[in-house]
Amino acid sequence: MKVFKFGGASVKDAQGVKNVATVLQKTEEEDLVVVVSAMGKMTNALEGVVTRYFKEPGSYRESQQLLLDYHLPILKELFNNASHPIFSRLQELVTELGQFLQQNKSTNHAFVYDQVVCFGELISTSIVSAYLNHVGIANTWLDVRNCIITDNKYRDAKVDWEVTQQNISNKVSKQGITVTQGFLGAEGNNNFTTTLGREGSDYTAAIFAYCLNADGVIIWKDVPGVLNADPRYFSKTTLLNQISYREAIELAFYGASVIHPKTLQPLQRKEIPLFVKSFLNPLDEGTCVGKGVTLEPMVSCFILKRNQVLISLSSLDFNFMMEDHIGNVFKWLHEFKMKVELIQNSAISFSVCVDNKYDTLEPLLNKLRSTFKVRWNENVTLYTIRHAQPKQIKALVKDKELLLKQESRGTVQLVVKE
Numbered sequence: 001m002k003v004f005k006f007g008g009a010s011v012k013d014a015q016g017v018k019n020v021a022t023v024l025q026k027t028e029e030e031d032l033v034v035v036v037s038a039m040g041k042m043t044n045a046l047e048g049v050v051t052r053y054f055k056e057p058g059s060y061r062e063s064q065q066l067l068l069d070y071h072l073p074i075l076k077e078l079f080n081n082a083s084h085p086i087f088s089r090l091q092e093l094v095t096e097l098g099q100f101l102q103q104n105k106s107t108n109h110a111f112v113y114d115q116v117v118c119f120g121e122l123i124s125t126s127i128v129s130a131y132l133n134h135v136g137i138a139n140t141w142l143d144v145r146n147c148i149i150t151d152n153k154y155r156d157a158k159v160d161w162e163v164t165q166q167n168i169s170n171k172v173s174k175q176g177i178t179v180t181q182g183f184l185g186a187e188g189n190n191n192f193t194t195t196l197g198r199e200g201s202d203y204t205a206a207i208f209a210y211c212l213n214a215d216g217v218i219i220w221k222d223v224p225g226v227l228n229a230d231p232r233y234f235s236k237t238t239l240l241n242q243i244s245y246r247e248a249i250e251l252a253f254y255g256a257s258v259i260h261p262k263t264l265q266p267l268q269r270k271e272i273p274l275f276v277k278s279f280l281n282p283l284d285e286g287t288c289v290g291k292g293v294t295l296e297p298m299v300s301c302f303i304l305k306r307n308q309v310l311i312s313l314s315s316l317d318f319n320f321m322m323e324d325h326i327g328n329v330f331k332w333l334h335e336f337k338m339k340v341e342l343i344q345n346s347a348i349s350f351s352v353c354v355d356n357k358y359d360t361l362e363p364l365l366n367k368l369r370s371t372f373k374v375r376w377n378e379n380v381t382l383y384t385i386r387h388a389q390p391k392q393i394k395a396l397v398k399d400k401e402l403l404l405k406q407e408s409r410g411t412v413q414l415v416v417k418e
């Protein structure tokens with residue numbers, strides 16, 4: 001059996017949902033777990049619902065309307081019969097969101113976030129599952145929260161592998177088609193919904209593949225596979241036919257956003273291949289991540305991360321400073337959930353390039369100022385180049401202000417102001 005994952009872009013509208021059926025028909029796989037993300041940019045929209053909830057707690061009706069406005073037209077296009085049970089299912093889920101927003105007493109932002117954003121996946125999978133059944137592709141809808149059990153670190157929950165393995169072995173059939181939600185889990189004590197981190201549906205697919213000893217995972221994308229650079233920023237790109245697990249982990253770690261970084265480790269442990277393929281040309285080869293050659297073809301790979309923050313610390317009296325305080329710096333970076341992308345240390349200064357994902361820069365800077373002289377640049381871009389050639393680096397930094405460069409075996413990183 002195999003695991004398929006359809007991301008937001010593949011199910012952004014009715015046409016996308018119809019295309020899921022086409023992909024299943026063309027690939028002719030009969031035993032599948034199909035992991036589906038929220039439709040289009042629904043998770044971003046639901047993040048907006050959370051923000052609004054904390055500003056005006058009474059505003060639940062607009063939030064319900066937002067879900068209806070997006071999904072109802074899709075339902076109408078997919079099902080010409082308005083008495084199909086999926087219409088009341090959508091209404092039920094929308095009511096459930098409204099009830100949560102009205103009754104919730106918790107002020108824990110991350111907790112509320114997970115209880116709200118989950119509706120994106122609950123709705124998308126209900127629609128996809130109903131549509132597939134409607135067109136004769138029999139399948140079972142599974143609430144992933146009965147299978148993937150996590151700790152209670154909301155928004156970034158850690159999987160309890162032992163319980164999850166047991167649940168999946170007991171509850172998921174290796175035969176036939178199961179449709180379930182990416183990104184979601186449930187915390188073990190009270191069954192509250194948790195999420196695995198933004199873009200976490202790839203990881204969900206890997207969890208199922210690992211626990212079911214699947215023959216492969218296929219993530220369906222709006223690109224032909226993994227390219228050597230993000231096509232949104234680079235006009236000339238090359239399709240990578242084959243990537244080793246190790247190289248793919250490096251690419252994902254540095255931010256090649258086409259694969260979620262946590263996805264590869266469970267697959268590598270059981271040597272389950274991961275394919276990245278185009279949902280528009282499902283029979284094309286795409287990219288295979290697996291055992292074997294590092295990269296085929298062997299080309300340089302470019303990863304770009306915008307909106308990073310470069311923070312440079314030096315001691316208030318220009319002493320050699322870092323050893324005494326370095327522990328605190330890491331403690332605070334961790335406390336404020338800053339994702340560290342790059343570190344550079346010199347005699348009198350220490351620089352880190354971080355991703356301010358959770359909007360915690362201000363409090364972090366305040367902490368740092370108690371011990372250090374702090375300089376920082378916001379909105380910088382981090383380029384990571386694997387297997388770089390010197391002339392490419394030169395071309396890349398042309399017309400840009402280079403703030404920091406770091407070179408290690410196989411990898412060059414540049415922080416620039418564009």
Ligand code: ADP
Binds near residue numbers: 008256257
């Ligand atoms: P999903 O619908 O699964 O969430 P994403 O939008 O997260 O899909 O990922 C697909 C997008 O990733 C592509 O449209 C492309 O713009 C971007 N991307 C970034 N880096 C790469 C890369 N190296 N190869 C292919 N696509 C990439």
Ligand code: ASP
Binds near residue numbers: 007
């Ligand atoms: N819907 C979630 C997100 O947008 C998870 C995913 O798409 O993988 O982050």
Ligand code: MG
Binds near residue numbers: 007008199
């Ligand atoms: Mg995505």
